[in-house]
Amino acid sequence: MSACDVDRRSELAGTEGRNTRLRLQLDVPAGDGWIGELARGEVLRIVDLHGNQAVDTLFFDAHDYANRYSAVDTLREQGNAYLTAGSVLRALDGEPLLTMIADTCGRHDTVGGACSQESNVVRYGEHTRHMHACRNTFLAQALAWGRGRGGGADLSKRDLSANVNFFMNVPMTPGGGLTFEDGISAPGKYVELRAERDTLVLISNCPQLNNPCNGYDPTPVRLVVRAP
Amino acid sequence: MTRILAETLPGGASWSRVCRRATALTLTDLDGGANVALLLYRAGDPLERYCMPDTLKAQHVSRLTAGVALYSDMGRVLASMTHDTCGWHDTITGHATAAHVAARWGAASYQDARNQWRRSARDGLLVELAKHGLGRRDLVANVNLFTKVAVGADGALQFVAGNSPAGASVTLRFELDVLVVLCSAPHPLDPAAEWTPRPVRLELGAVAVADDADVVRTACAENGRGFAASEAVLR
Numbered sequence: 001m002s003a004c005d006v007d008r009r010s011e012l013a014g015t016e017g018r019n020t021r022l023r024l025q026l027d028v029p030a031g032d033g034w035i036g037e038l039a040r041g042e043v044l045r046i047v048d049l050h051g052n053q054a055v056d057t058l059f060f061d062a063h064d065y066a067n068r069y070s071a072v073d074t075l076r077e078q079g080n081a082y083l084t085a086g087s088v089l090r091a092l093d094g095e096p097l098l099t100m101i102a103d104t105c106g107r108h109d110t111v112g113g114a115c116s117q118e119s120n121v122v123r124y125g126e127h128t129r130h131m132h133a134c135r136n137t138f139l140a141q142a143l144a145w146g147r148g149r150g151g152g153a154d155l156s157k158r159d160l161s162a163n164v165n166f167f168m169n170v171p172m173t174p175g176g177g178l179t180f181e182d183g184i185s186a187p188g189k190y191v192e193l194r195a196e197r198d199t200l201v202l203i204s205n206c207p208q209l210n211n212p213c214n215g216y217d218p219t220p221v222r223l224v225v226r227a228p
Numbered sequence: 229m230t231r232i233l234a235e236t237l238p239g240g241a242s243w244s245r246v247c248r249r250a251t252a253l254t255l256t257d258l259d260g261g262a263n264v265a266l267l268l269y270r271a272g273d274p275l276e277r278y279c280m281p282d283t284l285k286a287q288h289v290s291r292l293t294a295g296v297a298l299y300s301d302m303g304r305v306l307a308s309m310t311h312d313t314c315g316w317h318d319t320i321t322g323h324a325t326a327a328h329v330a331a332r333w334g335a336a337s338y339q340d341a342r343n344q345w346r347r348s349a350r351d352g353l354l355v356e357l358a359k360h361g362l363g364r365r366d367l368v369a370n371v372n373l374f375t376k377v378a379v380g381a382d383g384a385l386q387f388v389a390g391n392s393p394a395g396a397s398v399t400l401r402f403e404l405d406v407l408v409v410l411c412s413a414p415h416p417l418d419p420a421a422e423w424t425p426r427p428v429r430l431e432l433g434a435v436a437v438a439d440d441a442d443v444v445r446t447a448c449a450e451n452g453r454g455f456a457a458s459e460a461v462l463r
Contacts, residue, residue, distance in 0.1 A: 001355045066364040072280075072322030076416065081320065081383040098264060107383075109291070111320055115279020118303030122286050122454050123294050160301075162281050172290035172379040174314060179288065 009157040024225040028217040031179035031207035033137040033144045037062050038079040038195035040223065043101065046203075047222035048167045053184035054206040056114040056134045058159075059089060061099050064197035065155055067091045071110040071162035081172055084166060085106040089193070097199055102192035105185045109170040112180070114138065114163050115208045125208045135160060137204035145200075155202075165206075166191055166211050182212050233432040239425025243410045244359060246271045247433075252264035252310065252401040252413065252435040256427050257374050260394035262426035263415040265323040265349040266371040267357075268298060268306045268434035271405035273394050274362055276300045280369035286450040290379060292317040292371060295447050298400070304461060305356070305454040306406050308444040311399035314392050321385065323349035323370055332416065333423040346423055352411035360407060367391040372389055375396055375415045387417035401435055401444075403458045 023042065027049070028034050038044055046055055059069035073079055074090045083089070085103040088096045114134035121129050143154040167185035172178055188189070207218050232251060236258070237243050237435065247253055254389040257265060268278040279301035286291055286299055293311040296406075307324050309317075326348045338345040354424060357366055374392035377385050400408075436447050438455060445455045 069368075071321055072369045075385065076321040076377075079385050081379045081385055092367065094327055108236065111281055112285050113279065116282075116301070116303070118457070119282045119286065119299075120302070122282070122299070122303045122457070125453065132368050157275055161368050170285075172383075174379065174381065175244055176291040176293070178284050178290045191299070 003226065005137055008189045015166070016214045020226040020228060023227045024223065027220045027222050028044070028203060029220050030205060031132050031137070032205055033141040034203045034223060035141040036201055038199045038201060039227070040195050040197050041228045043192050043194045043226045044201065045142070045190050045224040045226070046166055047224065048185045049187065049222055050185040052167065052185050052212070053214040053219050053221055054168040054203040054208070055163045055221050056206050057166060058138065058161070058177065058202040060159070060200040060202070061097065062200045064219070065159055065200065067093050067155075068159060068161060069097055072177070074110065083110055089164070096196040098195050099195040100191055100222065101194050102190070105167055105189040107169060107184060108191065109168040110162060110164040111172070111178075112165050112170040113170060114160075114204060115206065119208035120210065125178070128210060131209065133206040134204035134206050134208070137207070140203055141202055141204075143194070165213070180211050180213060230251070230434040231431065231432065232434060236408065237412050237428045237430055239427050240347055240413045241411070242356040244356045245408055246405055247408050247432060248404045249402055249406050249439045250435060251432055252399050254311070254397055254399040255373060256395065256431070257392045257426060259393065259426050259431055260392060260396070261420070261424070262374045262392060262412065262428050263418065264373040265353060265411045265413070266373055267368070267409040269325070269351065269362070269366070269395045269407040269409070271407050274360065274366065274407060275424055276302045276304070276366055277334050277366065278371070283319070286454065287448060290320065291376070292319055297444050298371070298452050299454055302444040303454065304458040305403045306453065307400045307402050308399045309398065310395065310444065313396045314374060314376070314398060316387055316391055318372040318377045321368060321372065321377045321415070321417065323353070323372065324413060325350040327347045328350065328416040336423070338461070347413060349411040349413040351411055351454060353409060356409050356411065372415055377417060378424070381441065387415070387419060389419060396420065401438070403438065403455065404461070424436060
């Protein structure tokens, strides 16, 4: 399936019909990242172009980075361990940061975290130490964001906390287990997130090759931002 | 075990201390129904801290109990849960803010209630963190000792009352020098009608380091590598 086919299909549902303006569209290559702001009211669509691609994402209040997305506050307040349409993504202060207003996938993880060189060594062994990893992408993007603002934006490792893994399926069992399952996503599946306040978005398009979270073949994803 | 410290932390209170490698902290729920929010940082380098996701995915667990290692975000084991009578300690549902306390139980200020004032775990943890130069940016997903929040097949979260009866205890053995930050305020999902923060006994003592046959080290291949990483940084 080509990217164009995906686009036509996604025209059937979502924000296009709601009198919105396309503000940004770009494809994030496999293993690459993106950082940028959403103004309050803007909607970010993330499209899993080729299927089974984990998109590791952090969110920050654009005017107070310490008030960032909090996975545990989000889960507790919604009373459910997974994210889907209707989920309110909350900041550390307990207030909404974004709302997931559309989801054609059905379930997204937020306890599995992002891969790092160090966690890869623990999980898969020393030979994986120098494989590409999400937290390196997070740091590279965060540093670039700071440089782009004359060093005025202090965003660093200290700001990396439990992220959302869009399109990733990590079921928890009633007995206290955690399993990494084949993705339930497919080509063209997407989520839409409406910013409830000005929000900084930090994305790593996951390069993990050691488990099925990317179908063992990381692929590009599409970001589409629409303004009201 | 050579005793280093023994004290009772009242309900709703906060505490912090650097606990050295080769020591173990036993927490005992004196009255039953306690909750202790727990955060761990590597002493001397608090940029390295307890990491809920890395802990869970390394061991394929969604809760903590005896035999589970508590990982940092740098691939090292900070502490091991070497003893537990509860069977389940939560780490995916966070802690209460002042807004939760006011909504669930009603606010009570120091002026009105003196030292019975109702402080949230969030406020307690932030003050305790500030004593070490840390703040909101360091406030990551915490452990809730003694608390069980079950996950249903559909993902529904359910607070399980009675997870920790009076006398329940849990022991953390430290594999590195670790800054331990605690707050004994109630969990936000605790259905108790009244504000009833519970006291916890804290006992810190010297213990042997994990040997090659240690049950936490050998629980899975991942933990073997995590322990090796902790030991490598000491050399």
